[in-house]
Amino acid sequence: MLSRLATERFDVLVVGGGVTGAGTALDAASRGLRVALVEARDLASGTSSRSSKLIHGGLRYLEQFDFKLVYEALRERDLLVSKLAPHLVKPVSFLYPLYKKVVERPYVGAGLVLYDSMEGTRRPVPRHRHLSARGALKRAPALSPDRLAGAMLYYDAQVDDARHTLTVARTAAAHSAVIGTRLSAVGLLRSADGERVTGARVRDEETGRVLEVSAETVVICAGVWTDLVHELAGVQAGYTVRMSKGVHIVVPRAAVDADTGMILRTDKSVLFFIPWGEHWIVGTTDTDFTGDRAEPVATEEDIEYILAAANRVLARPLTRGDVIAVYAGLRPLVDAVPGNGTKPNGAKPTTKLSREHVVDVPVPGLASIAGGKFTTYRLVARDVVDAAVADFERPVPGSVTDQVPLLGADGLAAVQPAAGRLAEDYGVPREAVDHLLGRYGTLAAEVLDLIRADPGLGRPLAAGHPYLRAEVVYAVMCEGALHLEDVLVRRTRLLIESADSGVSAAADVAAIMGRLLGWNRRRRAAETRRYLDLVEAEQPVLAIAMSRRTPRAYPPVSSRKE
Numbered sequence: 001m002l003s004r005l006a007t008e009r010f011d012v013l014v015v016g017g018g019v020t021g022a023g024t025a026l027d028a029a030s031r032g033l034r035v036a037l038v039e040a041r042d043l044a045s046g047t048s049s050r051s052s053k054l055i056h057g058g059l060r061y062l063e064q065f066d067f068k069l070v071y072e073a074l075r076e077r078d079l080l081v082s083k084l085a086p087h088l089v090k091p092v093s094f095l096y097p098l099y100k101k102v103v104e105r106p107y108v109g110a111g112l113v114l115y116d117s118m119e120g121t122r123r124p125v126p127r128h129r130h131l132s133a134r135g136a137l138k139r140a141p142a143l144s145p146d147r148l149a150g151a152m153l154y155y156d157a158q159v160d161d162a163r164h165t166l167t168v169a170r171t172a173a174a175h176s177a178v179i180g181t182r183l184s185a186v187g188l189l190r191s192a193d194g195e196r197v198t199g200a201r202v203r204d205e206e207t208g209r210v211l212e213v214s215a216e217t218v219v220i221c222a223g224v225w226t227d228l229v230h231e232l233a234g235v236q237a238g239y240t241v242r243m244s245k246g247v248h249i250v251v252p253r254a255a256v257d258a259d260t261g262m263i264l265r266t267d268k269s270v271l272f273f274i275p276w277g278e279h280w281i282v283g284t285t286d287t288d289f290t291g292d293r294a295e296p297v298a299t300e301e302d303i304e305y306i307l308a309a310a311n312r313v314l315a316r317p318l319t320r321g322d323v324i325a326v327y328a329g330l331r332p333l334v335d336a337v338p339g340n341g342t343k344p345n346g347a348k349p350t351t352k353l354s355r356e357h358v359v360d361v362p363v364p365g366l367a368s369i370a371g372g373k374f375t376t377y378r379l380v381a382r383d384v385v386d387a388a389v390a391d392f393e394r395p396v397p398g399s400v401t402d403q404v405p406l407l408g409a410d411g412l413a414a415v416q417p418a419a420g421r422l423a424e425d426y427g428v429p430r431e432a433v434d435h436l437l438g439r440y441g442t443l444a445a446e447v448l449d450l451i452r453a454d455p456g457l458g459r460p461l462a463a464g465h466p467y468l469r470a471e472v473v474y475a476v477m478c479e480g481a482l483h484l485e486d487v488l489v490r491r492t493r494l495l496i497e498s499a500d501s502g503v504s505a506a507a508d509v510a511a512i513m514g515r516l517l518g519w520n521r522r523r524r525a526a527e528t529r530r531y532l533d534l535v536e537a538e539q540p541v542l543a544i545a546m547s548r549r550t551p552r553a554y555p556p557v558s559s560r561k562e
């Protein structure tokens, strides 16, 4: 891959391996173009692993009259659920509690009628429903009955954002794109007359070696780093990026008795309770940010804000003792667009900034993109590739990604009913097959083959979690994992799902990875130390010790399971 980068000439070089960059690589590669992508750290290590993990229209954007965004996002949601990634993008219900008897139901109801009517014809998720206060408490006994006047129940979808981004990148690779991680773009190459960008100088962060990658056009998909990449390239783009920090907390599923997700109105925006396996993800915040882009960290105030907002509706308040993890991400929002005659956003709060995207071609041979939502990554990618290839001498076909299922999606309908047979054939529990199908789709067979060859790999990676040791092997062999954190933070989500942040699994993961990557004892110890440093940096407000915390005991859950 490195030698291909250094020797081939590409049509499109993508800088950044978040969902936007991965989507752009797939869009360009599936138009028959020669594509390379370089990512400075790991795929999805920026914002694309730190989102609310919703594939949604965004109910609150209706209130901001952002109808186009909601319409497009809902259509993308339906396409992903029904065709492009049914193994990864799953419908999820949200209960919207109502507290003002007369005014609120017609207002929210009208919004949901509009929301549902914007869906496409496929309708892979059900329409909204009205619930009485009793009906709401049946679905969510965790709600305090005080002042509860009823509720609405509506549907959206959710995804493991890091896994989805990785799968988009792998699908691009299946269409011949070269995907390279730990490769930072450190400068742009120019034509002899300096007029046109002709590629990028790229530093291999593993070795320090610098290589030159030639391409007819370079596309910057660097999220909140976009301004920095423009700066190093000495170009002035038509917009700047404003960073807004969003924090989530993770609590055990048993801490909140409900069989559905929930959405609450807050003074500034909304708060979600998102079901996440054996946990809830609760958030988010939306505040201006100016610190270190690589390690946005949650503060005490962020956590207190989320707990206070959640506790306004819960019968049994959540406390700090319930929180097993926190994570923070940065929204790359488009700020002033001076060249385009757009008014600067000035002091507007970040909650009010549009989530639409902007594409710019500041100099020939260089396109860049900012803004957008995870949900609309396919449209963002289509638009930036259209702009990037507009001055190509030969005709380039239009985007076809609405017809390109992601790896693992093709044939899923025929594999899901065979889950029981697969469990018997491979000698693994049925739950393990279901777990693998939900993460790899039809490629689950590749992971099962690893277990057939070495049955020890069928053992769980960490007690109480569904991940199998074979998934670590697969992450290294097929998913580009190079470091311990790639496996514990993004290929699996043990950093945020386990009470000890995945620390007790670290040595085992290092041993499995080390066998494949040729790590000696010192290297394995260094990888483990590096992971512990990351845990300390990302979870400081929880003061997570490097040892297992005693899990809290919860009363039995009375709501029925989804």
Ligand SMILES: Cc1cc2nc3c(=O)[nH]c(=O)nc-3n(C[C@H](O)[C@H](O)[C@H](O)COP(=O)(O)OP(=O)(O)OC[C@H]3O[C@@H](n4cnc5c(N)ncnc54)[C@H](O)[C@@H]3O)c2cc1C
Pocket (backbone or CB within 6 Å): 015, 016, 017, 018, 019, 020, 021, 038, 039, 040, 041, 042, 043, 044, 045, 046, 047, 048, 049, 050, 051, 052, 053, 054, 055, 056, 183, 184, 185, 186, 221, 222, 223, 224, 225, 229, 244, 245, 246, 247, 284, 328, 329, 330, 331, 332, 371, 372, 373, 374, 375, 376
């Ligand atoms: C808290 C929060 C919640 C959100 N929730 C949702 C949601 O529920 N639904 C939704 O649709 N959207 C949501 N979003 C928005 C969504 O997550 C983002 O729009 C999306 O992830 C942005 O992806 P990206 O690829 O543009 O940026 P990133 O994922 O940040 O990718 C940029 C990449 O560029 C790389 N890079 C930077 N500089 C260089 C360089 N010089 N060389 C090589 N690589 C470089 C970085 O390492 C990074 O990996 C949320 C965002 C946040 C912050």
